[in-house]
Amino acid sequence: MALVREKDGKRLHVKSNLMGESLVSKEFIDQLDIAPQERLYPDVKLMKIGGQSICDRGAKALPQVLKEIVRNRADHKMVLTTGGGTRSRHIYTIGLEMGMPTGVIAKFGSMVSEQNALMIATLLSPWGGVQISHSDIVKLPTYFAENIIPVMHGMPPYDYFAIKPKVGRIPIHRTDVGLVILADLVGSKTVLFIKDENGLYTEDPKKNPDAAFIAEIGAQDLLDNGQDDLVIERPCLEIIQNSEVLDKVQIVNGLVPGNITRALNGEHVGTFIYKQ
Incomplete structure (x- = not known):
């Protein structure tokens, strides 16, 4: 690209459509010509194992979920x-009572989610x-070549820079949002929330x-419904609607044997929330 100096001779630019733009002009962003987003890993199946719904149940739930995942290891x-x-809710409560800002509370949540990731990775270690x-995402092809099952904590890496919600100080971008952001990044066609409910009610x-x-x-209909309680975090719906590569996410009851396998194979188990 050519270099262009401004008329006043003070600044040097790389000649491009973005040259000299502030990136805050709505009209400019609307007219910007960009290539369609690539699906980096469309065949990768992304799954979030619920903390309160699965991990906190311990031996009564987690082993059977992991055994079903291992059974699908060769095919997916x-x-x-x-x-x-529950532990994240506990630390959120203490943090709020102590006047902690949203960023610190988000950091608390990341630490708890990371504990669950360590536990699950340890339990799965005999099977890879x-x-x-988060920075290891670019290594996914290497992991799969070595028959590894990657396990990552679900909290988005905002931590201290978490956005304060309109009401309260509990971060609105938590582990459900982390899964959907990851799915948008890699372009996955299969995105599963493994919970203890059959889906959305x-x-x-x-x-x-x-x-x-x-x-x-x-997703837009669900947003417009204004439903008080949802099975996934509300910002997930906006991310789905704005995504160029996400088609749908699926909510599955992982406590029902075979549900995870059927969902991985593309069957309509549980609830689909799709982009409109």
Whole structure:
């Protein structure tokens, strides 16, 4: 690219469409010509193992979920992420009572999610489970060539730079959001939330057993519904809607034997939330 100096002779630019732009002009961004986003690893299956729903149940739930994942190891390239669960809620409560800012509370949540990632990687170590960091994503082809199951903590790496929500100080970008951001990054076609519920309901089925099950719904429709309680974090829906490569995410009850296998094979198990 050619170098161009401004008329006043003070600044030197690389000649491009972005030359001299502030990147805050809405009109400019709308008109910017960009190539379609590449799907880096479309065949990689991304799964988040719920913290409160699976990990916190310990021996009553986690081993059977991991055994089913291991049974699928030969047929699928899988990356696991982890939630924080009850311990993250505990430290959030203490942090709020002590007046901690959102960034510190987010850091607390990252530490708990990382504990669960270490536990799961250790349990999977006989079958190639390895804990990885966010910066190791570019090494995925190497891991799969060595039959490794990468396990990564699910909290987005904002930590101290977490965005304060409009109300309160609990970070809105937590481990569900981390999975969807990762899916958008790698262009995965299979994104599974492994939880202890059959999927999305009109209300929390643990609180209202008469809540109606929703087999599939568009992300924008779900946003517009204004539903008080959701099975995944609300910002996930906006990320799905804005994504160039995400088609859908799937919520699966991992406590039902065979559900994870069916979902990995593309069957409609649980709830699909799709981009509209």
